[in-house]
Amino acid sequence: MINDTVPIGAWIEPKSRLLDLGCGDGTLLRRLIDDYQVQGYGLEIDPDSINLCIQKGLNVIEQDLNKGLKNFPDNSFDTVLMSQTLQALRNPHLVLDEMLRIGNRCIVTFPNFGHWQTRVFLSIRGRMPVTQQLAYQWYDTPNIHLFTYKDFEALCSERSIKILKRSFVGSQVLGLNNLCPSLFAKTAVYHLAK
Amino acid sequence: MIGHLTYLSDDALGTKFGRLVNDGDIGTTGKEVGEFEVASYLNYQGDKFSQKFDANSYILITKMLDHFDLAQDYNDDPAKAFSHAQCQFLIVSFSSDWRFSPLCSEQITGSLMSAGKAVSYVKIESDQGHDAFLLPNSRYQKAVSLYLSRVSNELEESSS
Numbered sequence: 108m109i110n111d112t113v114p115i116g117a118w119i120e121p122k123s124r125l126l127d128l129g130c131g132d133g134t135l136l137r138r139l140i141d142d143y144q145v146q147g148y149g150l151e152i153d154p155d156s157i158n159l160c161i162q163k164g165l166n167v168i169e170q171d172l173n174k175g176l177k178n179f180p181d182n183s184f185d186t187v188l189m190s191q192t193l194q195a196l197r198n199p200h201l202v203l204d205e206m207l208r209i210g211n212r213c214i215v216t217f218p219n220f221g222h223w224q225t226r227v228f229l230s231i232r233g234r235m236p237v238t239q240q241l242a243y244q245w246y247d248t249p250n251i252h253l254f255t256y257k258d259f260e261a262l263c264s265e266r267s268i269k270i271l272k273r274s275f276v277g278s279q280v281l282g283l284n285n286l287c288p289s290l291f292a293k294t295a296v297y298h299l300a301k
Numbered sequence: 302m303i304g305h306l307t308y309l310s311d312d313a314l315g316t317k318f319g320r321l322v323n324d325g326d327i328g329t330t331g332k333e334v335g336e337f338e339v340a341s342y343l344n345y346q347g348d349k350f351s352q353k354f355d356a357n358s359y360i361l362i363t364k365m366l367d368h369f370d371l372a373q374d375y376n377d378d379p380a381k382a383f384s385h386a387q388c389q390f391l392i393v394s395f396s397s398d399w400r401f402s403p404l405c406s407e408q409i410t411g412s413l414m415s416a417g418k419a420v421s422y423v424k425i426e427s428d429q430g431h432d433a434f435l436l437p438n439s440r441y442q443k444a445v446s447l448y449l450s451r452v453s454n455e456l457e458e459s460s461s
Binding site (some may be wrong): 160 | 365380391410414415419421423424444447451456
């Protein structure tokens with residue numbers, strides 16, 4: 108798992124209210140609570156992951172993101188976070204709108220499908236990429252919307268979503284991520300506002 | 302009988318009785334020939350209940366439940382009503398419970414989140430209706446036991 112908490116931490120106000128959509132086993136949420144004393148809630152759908160969150164002492168709410176977030180009032184959280192989940196949603200663009208309605212700020216992380224490894228995999232082998240980060244076959248993958256960071260930025264500009272900051276995680280070689288994120292960023296991390 | 306029905310679910314009643322009709326076994330519990338089995342079952346439960354309890358007490362309790370309004374003294378804002386709570390919450394709902402529906406549990410969970418309280422919520426798949434909370438269910442048992450061991454750990458830590 109790629110560590111995408113480094114840029115996230117700098118964007119979170121200590122002791123603020125945080126909603127984590129698709130919190131998984133709660134590793135990231137636990138760390139953010141420990142490091143920044145945020146008042147955190149996680150949404151998750153998988154029963155085993157929910158159990159792991161309960162074990163970690165987290166506030167975890169069973170809810171299907173694909174069925175909407177209408178139960179959350181406008182601006183009820185300081186930050187709405189979604190880590191490595193956008194690509195698995197039925198309507199990522201509508202969920203983004205909802206995140207910006209509920210949260211004052213949003214943080215989104217996702218795998219950059221334009222990474223050179225996935226490009227090489229597809230162009231040389233002629234098959235859908237199976238990488239460490241996208242570790243599924245095409246038929247059983249939960250990642251039903253694959254996109255590059257440039258696709259994401261195009262969507263943001265289409266929907267008038269403000270990109271406050273962005274950060275790229277991936278290559279071990281210093282600077283390559285930011286020099287050419289299109290090829291070298293494995294994970295893209297965005298700080299967004301309305 | 303209606304009260305009893307609310308503890309069960311469509312599916313559970315369907316599997317148990319469906320459209321079975323009593324075909325002639327008149328005897329022990331005063332069944333009528335041609336009566337639905339589910340009706341004689343409910344009649345039997347109703348008789349048993351009225352012998353054990355004063356029916357008026359049941360009416361009174363039902364009315365009190367109906368009149369209970371969590372947010373009445375708080376400008377109809379349940380989050381405000383919960384604001385005094387000192388404890389942490391685990392809310393569990395059952396998919397086929399229409400006595401206390403998942404929707405109600407989700408509203409409670411939402412209000413607790415608005416109030417900034419510690420809350421977790423799980424929705425258990427079950428066809429046992431309201432009675433599900435008394436019956437074995439591996440996911441339900443697992444979630445409650447994990448939650449309680451966490452509470453017990455926290456208590457131990459705070460006392461040591």
